[in-house]
Amino acid sequence: MKAREVMSHPVITIRADAGLGLAADMLTRHGFTGLPVTDDDDHLVGIVTEADLLRERLDSTSNPNSPADEHFSWRRHRKVVGDVMTTSVESLTPGADTSELARLMLEERIRCVPIVDGRQILGIVTRRDLLRAGVIRSDADIATDISRELAAFSDADRWSVSVESGRAEIQDHIDSANDRQIAVRLAMALPGVKGAHAHYLTSDPF
Known part of the structure; x- marks a missing residue:
């Protein structure tokens, strides 16, 4: 089975200059664990995950000059997605075998892998996709x-x-x-x- 057969597409992406509040809202609303980040040419430049946002929030609220945690607001938080995203993104092509996808996810402990043609993002594969296809088993x-x-x-x-x-x-x-x-x-x-x-x-x- 190939990546193209299990990937989700079209892909919901976010721009590097988008606010962290928008990223948090998109992740929560769609139930994603990560969002591919694209530039103005729709080329893949990174990925922003729940962990990236949580890490940034913890760093911010640990600052004595930051608002109290229970009143935390991304709107008052000036950073954008490009400031916190992971830039070393693991990606594969549509013809990659799903066994390679599973190995990559398990060994690198990542939850989603963008599927690309060059730098153009075509789809994304999550652990849930592989579980559904029977590639990764509980x-x-x-x-x-x-x-x-x-x-x-x-x-x-x-x-x-x-x-x-x-x-x-x-x-x-x-x-x-x-x-x-x-x-x-x-x-x-x-x-x-x-x-x-x-x-x-x-x-x-x-």
Whole structure:
């Protein structure tokens, strides 16, 4: 599956000279975690995220000359999007594979990736887009799949499975190192699993 198949388009963008209040309003109104920032030629020049705005707000309200936090107003805050945006933007082309998108998002801990042709922005892919397409899978879904595979291999009550950030922890209630090795191989064959470890509840990990 390619980026063009899962990206959202047309893209809602914001200009670098826009006020931070407008950026905050757009993020809140549309439920976005980030907005691509463009120049007068609609070329991608950065991205502004919730984290960028929160960081700026915290910096501002920590200043003794700033208004009290409960009365904070972006309107009185003179900075613009270009002052706080992230300029080193990770972007990919429409032909990029969704597995590459998923790897980039997970490894770089980013929530959205603009899709570009040169500097022209064509679309954007979020983690939600990849989840919807089944490229990125939730830990709960992965744990369910592993439990299903282990139940088919051996007694379902024998195994306890937990998954965190794609890494599976498998507890075996029966002491069989060979079966636990098979359990790890079964888990690692499933989509979304980045690592797997199995151990007997009252023994050292094999």
